[in-house]
Amino acid sequence: MIQNERRARPGGPDVLIVDDEDDIRELLELTLLRLGLVSDGAANLADARRLLDEKRYRLCLTDMRLPDGNGLDLVRYIAENIRDLPVAVITAFGSMDNAVTALKAGAFDYLSKPVSIDQLRALVKSVFSVSSSEDERLRKDTSSLIGDSSAMVQVRSMIEKLARSQAPVFISGESGSGKERAARMIHDLGPRAAAPFVAVNCGAIPENLMESEFFGARKGAFTGADCDREGFFQAAHGGTLFLDEVGDLPLPMQVKLLRAIQEKKFRRLGDTAETAVDVRILSATHQNLKAMVEASRFRQDLFYRLNVIELRMPALRERSEDIPQLAGILLGRLAESSGLPPARLSPGAMQALMGCSFPGNVRELENILERAMALSSGELIQADDLLLDPADMGEASHVAPTTPGGTDLQDYLDEMERKAIEDALEKSGGNRTAAARSLGVTFRSLRYRLERLGMKE
Missing domain, CATH: 3.40.50.2300 (Response regulator)
Structure with a gap:
C-alpha cells in the first residue's frame, strides 16, 4: 500500500x-x-x-x-x-x-x-x-548586527547556519555585546520566525515565583492563583525561548529546566498531567558558566544541554574598526528619537572613541554618544563632549594624566569647569538659562554638568 x-x-x-x-x-x-x-x-x-x-x-x-x-x-x-x-x-x-x-x-x-x-x-x-522559506530567509536583512570587521562577518555567517538548526545555542559575551540581538536574528532567520520569540531575564525573577513563571499554574495552585496562567514555555510554544542571564538560575530551578528541555514536556503548578511543548532554547550570560560548573553553582548536565553549540559575541574593543559605522548609525537613531538634528563627530572625537576600551561595549558607546549630544553646543561633537573615563582609554589608563603641578588631570578639569559655572551663575543672578548662554552651551548641557559635578541647583 x-x-x-x-x-x-x-x-x-x-x-x-x-x-x-x-x-x-x-x-x-x-x-x-x-x-x-x-x-x-x-x-x-x-x-x-x-x-x-x-x-x-x-x-x-x-x-x-x-x-x-x-x-x-x-x-x-x-x-x-x-x-x-x-x-x-x-x-x-x-x-x-x-x-x-x-x-x-x-x-x-x-x-x-x-x-x-x-x-x-x-x-x-x-x-x-x-x-x-529558504530564498526568503537568504534575502532577509542581517544588518541588525552592525559592522564589517572580520569578527562580525564571522558572527553573521554563524548565525545564518544556526538558524537552520533546532539545536540549543549558548551565546556568550560581555554585557552590551549584542547577545539578545543575535538570539533574535537566529529566530528571525529560521523556520520559527512567524512563531513567538520569548525573551526571559532569569536574574529578574524572584526565586519563589520562578516555577510558575516558567511553567504556568492552574487556578488555585497557590494563594493568589485566581485563574489558569500560562508560563514562558507555553507562551513560546512553536517558537523560541531565549533565557538571558541563565547563570542566575538557582539550582532547584536548573533541575526543572533540564527535565523540560530533555523531555520536551513540562507540568504546570497544580496540574497532574504533563504538557508537550515545542520550543527552541537559546541562552546567554556574561558569566563564565564553566567556572560556575567547577564551583558547583551551575549543573554540569544542564550546561551541556544548553551549550550544544556556542556563539561568542566579540567585545567592541576586539572590533574597533566598526566604531565609525556604529557611531554614525547610533547618532542617527538618537537624533530621530530626540527630535534633534543629526550630530557629527569631529576627527578628534572619533580618534578618542577608537582608543576607548568600552567595558560596556555597544551599550556604553550609545550612552556616551547620547551624553555627548546633550553636552555639545552644536551639531559637531568634540572630544571634550565625550567625557570619556581615562581608565577606559586603552594604554593611557596605565598612567593617569596629570597637570604640571601633579594634580590628577580629570580633577583639575572638573575644578576649572565648576569654577566657570559658579562664576556664570553668580553673574546671571542664578538664572541658569542666562548662565548657559554666557558659557556657550545649551541649557540641557549645563543641567547635565551641574548633576555630574554634584553642584546644587
Missing part, C-alpha cells in the same frame, strides 16, 4: 527513514503518509548512502544504532556531502548524550523513542518551513 502511494506521487519521496527494524520503519512511513509525505526506507548505512546518491530528499530520519555503523556516521556523511538536507536522529529513551552529540555533529533535531506523533509533526513542520 505504501509503495503504491509512493509511485503515485509525481514529486518523488520526501523523507528517507533509516532504521534496521521493519516495524518501526513501517510505522514512521504510515505516520508521515498521514501528514502528506511519502518516504523511502533503508535498513543500514550502505542502503541509506546508496539512496542518498540516487535521489533527492527533503528530510532524513535515522536511528542511532544501525547494523553497519551508527546514526552519527550518517549525520556526518550528510553534513559533508548534502549540506542542504536536514537530518534528525531517533534516540532511545533517556539517551540525551547521543542526541547532544548528534546535534553537535550537525543534526537538525532529534526524536526520542517511542516517537510521539505530535513531536514528529512539529519536526516535519519546522523542516518543511525551512525548505519553503
Whole structure:
C-alpha cells in the first residue's frame, strides 16, 4: 500500500527513514503518509548512502544504532556531502548524550523513542518551513548586527547556519555585546520566525515565583492563583525561548529546566498531567558558566544541554574598526528619537572613541554618544563632549594624566569647569538659562554638568 502511494506521487519521496527494524520503519512511513509525505526506507548505512546518491530528499530520519555503523556516521556523511538536507536522529529513551552529540555533529533535531506523533509533526513542520522559506530567509536583512570587521562577518555567517538548526545555542559575551540581538536574528532567520520569540531575564525573577513563571499554574495552585496562567514555555510554544542571564538560575530551578528541555514536556503548578511543548532554547550570560560548573553553582548536565553549540559575541574593543559605522548609525537613531538634528563627530572625537576600551561595549558607546549630544553646543561633537573615563582609554589608563603641578588631570578639569559655572551663575543672578548662554552651551548641557559635578541647583 505504501509503495503504491509512493509511485503515485509525481514529486518523488520526501523523507528517507533509516532504521534496521521493519516495524518501526513501517510505522514512521504510515505516520508521515498521514501528514502528506511519502518516504523511502533503508535498513543500514550502505542502503541509506546508496539512496542518498540516487535521489533527492527533503528530510532524513535515522536511528542511532544501525547494523553497519551508527546514526552519527550518517549525520556526518550528510553534513559533508548534502549540506542542504536536514537530518534528525531517533534516540532511545533517556539517551540525551547521543542526541547532544548528534546535534553537535550537525543534526537538525532529534526524536526520542517511542516517537510521539505530535513531536514528529512539529519536526516535519519546522523542516518543511525551512525548505519553503529558504530564498526568503537568504534575502532577509542581517544588518541588525552592525559592522564589517572580520569578527562580525564571522558572527553573521554563524548565525545564518544556526538558524537552520533546532539545536540549543549558548551565546556568550560581555554585557552590551549584542547577545539578545543575535538570539533574535537566529529566530528571525529560521523556520520559527512567524512563531513567538520569548525573551526571559532569569536574574529578574524572584526565586519563589520562578516555577510558575516558567511553567504556568492552574487556578488555585497557590494563594493568589485566581485563574489558569500560562508560563514562558507555553507562551513560546512553536517558537523560541531565549533565557538571558541563565547563570542566575538557582539550582532547584536548573533541575526543572533540564527535565523540560530533555523531555520536551513540562507540568504546570497544580496540574497532574504533563504538557508537550515545542520550543527552541537559546541562552546567554556574561558569566563564565564553566567556572560556575567547577564551583558547583551551575549543573554540569544542564550546561551541556544548553551549550550544544556556542556563539561568542566579540567585545567592541576586539572590533574597533566598526566604531565609525556604529557611531554614525547610533547618532542617527538618537537624533530621530530626540527630535534633534543629526550630530557629527569631529576627527578628534572619533580618534578618542577608537582608543576607548568600552567595558560596556555597544551599550556604553550609545550612552556616551547620547551624553555627548546633550553636552555639545552644536551639531559637531568634540572630544571634550565625550567625557570619556581615562581608565577606559586603552594604554593611557596605565598612567593617569596629570597637570604640571601633579594634580590628577580629570580633577583639575572638573575644578576649572565648576569654577566657570559658579562664576556664570553668580553673574546671571542664578538664572541658569542666562548662565548657559554666557558659557556657550545649551541649557540641557549645563543641567547635565551641574548633576555630574554634584553642584546644587
